[in-house]
Amino acid sequence: MFFEVRYSDLAGRIGKIKTPSGTIETPAFIPVVHPVSQSVDVEFLKKLGFEAVITNAYITLKQYGDIAREKGIHEIINFDGPIMTDSGGYQVLEYGTIDLEPSFIAQFEKDIESDICVPLDKPTGYGLSYEVAERYVDETIRNSKETLDLIKSNNNTNSIWVGPVQGAEHLDLVKKSAGLLDDMGYEMMALGSPVQLLVSYQFAILANIIATLKSTIMSKPIHLFGAGHPLTIPLAVALGCDTFDSASYILYARDNRYMHPNGTSKLDNLTYLACQCPTCISMTAKEFISLKDDERTVELAKHNLYVLRSEVLSVRQAIMEGRLWDYVAQKARAHPKLMEAFKLFKNYKYLEDATPLYKKKAIFFMESIDQYRPEASRIRRILSTFRTDKKKIVLFPDTEVSPFYCSQEYFKLSKKFSDYQICAYNPFIGMIPIEISDIYPVAHNVISKKKFNCNSSKDYPTFVSSLQEFLSCNFFDEILIVADDFMQGIIQDIQITSKNLKVIENSNGVIDQL
Numbered sequence: 001m002f003f004e005v006r007y008s009d010l011a012g013r014i015g016k017i018k019t020p021s022g023t024i025e026t027p028a029f030i031p032v033v034h035p036v037s038q039s040v041d042v043e044f045l046k047k048l049g050f051e052a053v054i055t056n057a058y059i060t061l062k063q064y065g066d067i068a069r070e071k072g073i074h075e076i077i078n079f080d081g082p083i084m085t086d087s088g089g090y091q092v093l094e095y096g097t098i099d100l101e102p103s104f105i106a107q108f109e110k111d112i113e114s115d116i117c118v119p120l121d122k123p124t125g126y127g128l129s130y131e132v133a134e135r136y137v138d139e140t141i142r143n144s145k146e147t148l149d150l151i152k153s154n155n156n157t158n159s160i161w162v163g164p165v166q167g168a169e170h171l172d173l174v175k176k177s178a179g180l181l182d183d184m185g186y187e188m189m190a191l192g193s194p195v196q197l198l199v200s201y202q203f204a205i206l207a208n209i210i211a212t213l214k215s216t217i218m219s220k221p222i223h224l225f226g227a228g229h230p231l232t233i234p235l236a237v238a239l240g241c242d243t244f245d246s247a248s249y250i251l252y253a254r255d256n257r258y259m260h261p262n263g264t265s266k267l268d269n270l271t272y273l274a275c276q277c278p279t280c281i282s283m284t285a286k287e288f289i290s291l292k293d294d295e296r297t298v299e300l301a302k303h304n305l306y307v308l309r310s311e312v313l314s315v316r317q318a319i320m321e322g323r324l325w326d327y328v329a330q331k332a333r334a335h336p337k338l339m340e341a342f343k344l345f346k347n348y349k350y351l352e353d354a355t356p357l358y359k360k361k362a363i364f365f366m367e368s369i370d371q372y373r374p375e376a377s378r379i380r381r382i383l384s385t386f387r388t389d390k391k392k393i394v395l396f397p398d399t400e401v402s403p404f405y406c407s408q409e410y411f412k413l414s415k416k417f418s419d420y421q422i423c424a425y426n427p428f429i430g431m432i433p434i435e436i437s438d439i440y441p442v443a444h445n446v447i448s449k450k451k452f453n454c455n456s457s458k459d460y461p462t463f464v465s466s467l468q469e470f471l472s473c474n475f476f477d478e479i480l481i482v483a484d485d486f487m488q489g490i491i492q493d494i495q496i497t498s499k500n501l502k503v504i505e506n507s508n509g510v511i512d513q514l
């Protein structure tokens with residue numbers, strides 16, 4: 001296997017992609033290197049730990065032709081690690097068309113010994129009508145077929161060939177495109193041309209596109225073209241992109257834009273440099289601004305690369321610690337458009353598949369969106385299958401002591417209500433029968449102690465379903481609810497049909513008064 005996964009969280013994966021020129025640890029940011037005019041030395045990229053770079057095969061062909069065939073791409077751009085080559089699809093997006101056959105450029109990519117190759121595609125960009133987008137998808141599929149036929153006939157099995165998935169916001173085209181490329185035998189997928197979406201911060205549309213691709217192709221590695229913004233990296237990784245490339249470090253630098261963990265700022269507007277990279281600690285903001293144009297651009301590009309490096313490492317560490325959800329949630333607060341995309345996570349059932357069943361640390365529940373954490377959705381499903389023959393139930397707020405059966409409250413309740421089903425409740429997890437109150441993450445979560453308002457039922461639909469389903473699937477003649485603020489908000493809004501329903505406000509010593 002050329003791709004091995006070691007750890008995962010949400011759909012983010014720490015793994016290794018093996019290429020003929022070395023291994024790439026994922027998730028990986030792959031900086032764009034210009035084959036002719038590269039401003040930042042590739043040695044510097046390597047020093048920063050970027051294990052692979054991407055360059056453009058079309059420009060290389062136009063500029064070097066046979067020299068590139070003879071020397072190989074590694075010598076041309078002076079990088080001995082894994083090199084990915086884009087075939088020229090981006091030029092198609094920029095200039096409409098390019099004057100080459102797909103098989104010709106594929107042969108060239110093979111001749112220059114690229115490690116990860118992309119066939120010539122026809123990017124759909126964003127905003128095309130369905131009919132035009134479908135035509136582009138069909139053309140890309142034809143090109144990809146022609147490319148793969150050529151590669152197979154050459155017995156070239158070393159390089160990794162990447163299937164270019166097009167279709168953009170037309171999700172059924174994305175699905176069709178991914179399915180066909182998968183069937184053809186492409187080992188890796190690349191999501192084409194989201195640049196316009198990224199530039200206009202249309203993160204929610206991008207999230208839906210990635211989720212569609214990922215739901216179609218679960219196991220193969222996925223590359224995202226053009227993602228080099230500190231905010232998009234955690235989003236893309238969480239949704240399942242393993243590698244992503246961009247020239248953002250230099251493009252932003254040319255535009256005098258300084259990256260920071262939550263976005264970018266114009267360098268001229270900065271008074272302080274909070275970054276700890278060698279450039280930023282060696283000078284003040286004022287000194288940075290007053291550097292000569294060329295020098296400033298290169299220094300700014302280097303700083304931007306440090307920020308991207310830090311972002312990728314932070315995301316990897318979050319995966320290792322099982323905290324990718326929290327990390328994305330924190331990032332989502334940096335921009336409303338990212339929050340919009342984060343809120344869609346509740347629709348992506350596949351995020352559960354790669355989230356570990358058990359984590360070393362307790363998970364955090366802060367606010368209503370956290371009820372959709374994959375760990376919470378999964379445990380609600382398990383808890384909902386619980387059935388009891390008991391005819392009476394007492395519902396009690398989950399305690400600080402975990403599991404619930406170790407708490408003083410349970411000790412007292414079990415003495416007083418020995419023939420009752422005893423059940424704790426938790427706004428994020430739902431009903432917790434005492435018999436299974438020690439499974440993960442029922443006994444392994446921390447809840448923020450804020451007071452819940454009376455919109456509980458609207459804000460916590462998963463809790464309402466859990467409560468209603470639990471009561472309707474078991475047959476209780478008597479229901480006793482010790483209601484905290486949260487539960488009071490819930491039962492104000494919903495109908496509980498029982499001949500014998502008793503609700504008592506929770507307070508210190510409430511059990512003694514029951």
Ligand SMILES: [Zn+2]
Nearest residue numbers: 275277280303
């Ligand atoms: Zn810096």
